[in-house]
Each structure stands twice: as structure tokens, then as C-alpha cells.
Amino acid sequence: MTLPAFDYHRAASVAEAVAMLVEQGEGARLLAGGHSLLPLMRRRRSRPRLLIDLGGLAELAGIDDGGDHLHIGALTRHHDVATSPLVAAEAPLLARAASLVGDPQVRNRGTIGGSLAHADPAADLAAAALALDATVVITGPGGERHSAVGGLFGAPHRTTLAATEVLTAIRVPKRGGAPWSYQRFSRRAQDWPTVAVAAVGDPAAPRVALAAMAAVPWRARAVEEALAGGASAEAAATLADEGCDPPSDLAASADYRRHLARILTRRALEEAS
């Protein structure tokens, strides 16, 4: 299906983009790589009047060492996250998840900020960012604020960002030494995950996140609490779908997703221990 009509503006700075969002209100949307937004627009599930293109803002792309964390600009592409030696050393789970998004062409265009702001409950990078306890950096008319990534997701394809805010970066605590796992199931190579499980085996605070099991990317807190209470990986994994409301769709029934979540969580906990 062809794209609906819209107008286009190439932003010269984040401040200008924020000012335009203030002026345009809900009718404007930000464009990064376009690999989430343009397909939604083709399906008429998003009908912005104006796209504000952040693509020319080089200051929003790149991966920097922030001391105890990695600072990853919102426009950093999946390919760059997947192949960064810094990410491989300090947040290998994120590199792994980025390497599995879409296909090589998609990874050459899609961005980490765009993926998180798309707020798809099945997103690989959202599950990885949740398990890594990442923070997002947000710029709005009142300046900059930080939010735990879990607070970003409101509903399928809806963030909690105000219409005037721009997600500018993601900060990922360095977890280079912690065991981790990313378990992903899909029927076809380029599909979104039917279910995926991201786990970081931090002994003090194990973290487990699920993709495609709820209306938002989901922290499996029942699993985490069971592990913290001394449960085995096998026992904790049986709680993986607790509190979840997985969808039934062409890829899988809700019951099958619950089954997958428990199996993949067990595998993830065994690998990340």
C-alpha cells in the first residue's frame, strides 16, 4: 500500500525538533530510520500530518563510554550496536539482540531509539534493554530528563513520552562480566520473535525480560523474585508467564506463547548462570 500524504521537515537540531513538536502538537511524528514508522503509516495505523526527520543529526548517533555505562545515541543503527567492540565487551546481550533484528538491510537503517520509541511489545531491543536495566534520555521543552526504560512503554506502539519530547539516547549499565542469555523463537528467519527471553544473571539481582508476552515489553518479576529467593532455574522458569496476557495471532496462540516463555526462560536461566 502506498504511503498516505504527509509533509516533511529535516530537523537541524534537537531543539528545533522539540520546538516543532510544540508547535505542531499530535499531528507531527519524529522520523529516525523509518523502519518502524513508515510500515505503520502504509497500514494507516499512524497518520501524521508532518514527519520531522532527525536523520541529519549526527550528534544523536554513536556509542560512547560513559564510565559506568554506555551512552548510545538514539540514531545509532542496529548494525552499529551489533558490531561495536564496546557493546560486545560491556553489554553483549544488547549486541546479540541487535544482531537479530529484522535482516541485514533493516539493520543498516533501523535505529535503537526508533525501535524503543516504536514501543512494540515484541521488540528484541526492548527486551534486552529491560533485562540490562537501561535508562532512556529524553529531551523536551523543559530540558532533559532520564527514565528507566521500563517506564517508557505504555501500550502497544504507545510510549509514555509527551508529544513534545524526543528520545535522544539510551544509557546501558556496563554488565560485561555478568552471564547473560538471549533466547528467541520465530517461525521464519526475518520474523519478529514469537517469544523472546533476555536474561542477565547478576547474582545479586537477576533480571529477566520477555518479548511478545504482554501489551508492553515485560519484566518477568515472578521469575526474578523466585531466583532471588533461592529457587532453581527450572523451578523459577515455570513462573515465566505469570501476570502475562500474551496475544493470539497468526504466529502463535496465547497458550503456545506461554509454553514458549517457560521453555525459553529455563534455557536462558541455565545459560545465564
Next chain:
Amino acid sequence: MAHPVTVTVNGAVTSHRVAAPTTLVEYLRDVLDLTATNEGCDTTSCGSCTVHLDGEAVKACTVLAVQAHGRSVTTVEGLAGGPGGGLHPLLEAFRAEHGVQCGYCTPGMVMAVLGLLERCPHPDEAQVRTALKGNLCRCTGYHNIVAAVLAASGATGAAGQP
């Protein structure tokens, strides 16, 4: 409202005014009349519209022409011929191995594979299949396409030049 775009395509500077929703594949085919790049699914799935944007494989149905402003695009028409003016070695390998049936996916396959061979000149079969994850072929079963890429490995240097 029309927006001015300037894109270097296969080495030639092109400048036109386009409506914002014009995709890069529409710009190539409908504005520049470069019709080798095919549009298949329209949903970033099939890879038929794969071209190189600043030297990297992308799906041109999900890039706006305005997003390509100031950048360089290479399509399969832009692949230099081999010594003596024949086909580019990758195209020659697709011909020799019969990596084509209906041919609709082929330009996209070639541009996706070119991206692989530039990063990894001697891929093994698993690497070829992984690199083609974003390209669908409904005819060949992929066997001869993979064989063509393996036959071409090492024959393509940087920037796709033989």
C-alpha cells in the same frame, strides 16, 4: 508540497522536486526511469528493492527519497562490468550458476550479496544464507543463488569493483 532532493545515483548527480511520501524506489523507477530495481512487497520484507545507500544495502521501499538527499545510491545498473566490458563478476556468477528463474528478486539479491562480499570476501554457505535473510525468492529454492554467491566470492573487491 514538493521537496528538493539531490541524490548521486550510480555516480551521476540527480536533482528533482518530489512529494514527501515518495519512496526511494519510486524515485529511482518513476522519476529517474532506472527500472532494474523492483518493488515487491512494499513492507520491507522481500528485499527486491535492495540498493546501496552510501555503500550499504537498504530496502528502498522503506527509505523516503527525501531521506536520501545529499547521499549516494548504487543500483544494479551501476555495477561496473568486468575486464573487457562483460558483466560484473557477481552478475556473471548468477548467470553461470543459473541463480535466476523469473528474475524479479535478482537485482535485490545481487545488491544484498554485494554488501556481504564487501564486508566478507570469502563467506561460507551459512554466512551467505544469513546475509540473504532479508531477500525472498519464490522460484529457485535459493540453491543456485547460494551457489552463485559462493562462485563469486573473492571476485568482488571494495566498492563492488572487479
